[in-house]
Amino acid sequence: MAEIGNDILKAQDFLERNHLVAIPTETVYGLAANALNSIAVAKIFEAKERPTFDPLIVHTYNLKKVYDFVTEIHPSLLKLAETFWPGPLTLLLPKKEVIPNLVTSGLERVGVRIPNHPLTLNLLSQLSFPLAAPSANPFGYISPTSAEHVQKQLGEKIPYILDGGNCKVGLESTIVGEENGEIIIYRLGGLSIDDIESVVGKVSIQLNQSSNPKSPGQLKSHYAPKKPVYIGNLTQLQIKFSNFKLGAIIFGEQNFTNQNLIVKNLSSSKNYQEAAVNLFSFLRELDETDVDIIIAELLPETGLGLAINDRLRRAAVI
Ligand code: TXA
Ligand code: MG
Secondary structure, X not given: OOEEEOOHHHHHXXXXXXXXXXXOOOOOOEEEEEOOOHHHHHHHHHHHOOOOOOOOEEEOOOHHHHOOOEOOOOHHHHHHHHHHOOOOEEEEEEEOOOOOHHHHOOOOEEEEEOOOOHHHHHHHHHOOOOEEOOEOOOOOXXXXXXXXXXXXXXXXXXXXXXXXXXXXXXXXXXXXXXXXXXXXXXXOOOOOHHHHHHHHOOOEEOOOOOOOOOOHHHOOOOOOOOOOEEEOOHHHHHHHOOOOOEEEEXXXXXXXXXXXXXXXXXXXXXXXXXXHHHHHHHHHHHHHOOOXXXXXXXXXXXXXXXXXXXXXXXXXOO
């Protein structure tokens, strides 16, 4: 099993020797390696069983450092960086040669993010290289929001987990780029569209769901537990699956009389941030119970509700 602790020097030592270390961020835990070293980066794909056509996000600790590995930043994207970094925002930027092709899966742009977590910012500032880090889960499974989540799934494959507590945002970063002067959101996430549009005006959304996505975080079946997830009207789903033991993910107060139901309330006060923080751990918890099926109702399509619904839809079988 991996050692769990908050020793930055230890994490630094492993990373400098091209080993993998799980790191906390405000969104989800990342599985980190030296982004400038292909051998270290290859270990990420191996540990996650992730196809190499799925590129990795590179993490650093200040905007000045970003210019070490990108050629330019479009003015609107620069405004977003200045407003929301450190934070749950990933920018797709034209890469310099120093970033190995393995990191970007051969794409011209590299995903860059400054995460908002004191331990990880401290670690990044001690290192002489940025960190490539996808979410620290096996490919296709739910992202981890605690050190224990990482331990359960990847503990056998990595030496160290830097424990920074539970993630405060709970959803992966929002991915944004620019094409022909247009600002595009490629993945919904912890930074809402409204927040982004308040800085750069109207953006377009390209959440590709084909089998050959530009970004596999856009793959339709992703972020999924092992138990089948159905989304719809909870009363109807309970009738439809009355012969099964059910787990229900709900939002706001609701009364259930069904004894054969485990209920997880994302937020009884209908707070979207609280719901985002709870979503992945509740999916995991239900996955570990003896329920046959997980049922869920979509949230109102506003603010973080959009990103939460995106993850619920991707977790669902239909
Ligand atoms: O919040 C986050 O973004 C977390 C934390 C650890 O930073 N990371 C994360 O990484 O969610 P990952 O690899 O699980 O998801 C990143 C998504 C993938 O779907 C990947 O395809 C896309 O970002 N991506 C990364 N680099 C890209 C690039 N150069 N072009 C297009 N998509 C890219
Ligand atoms: Mg991921």
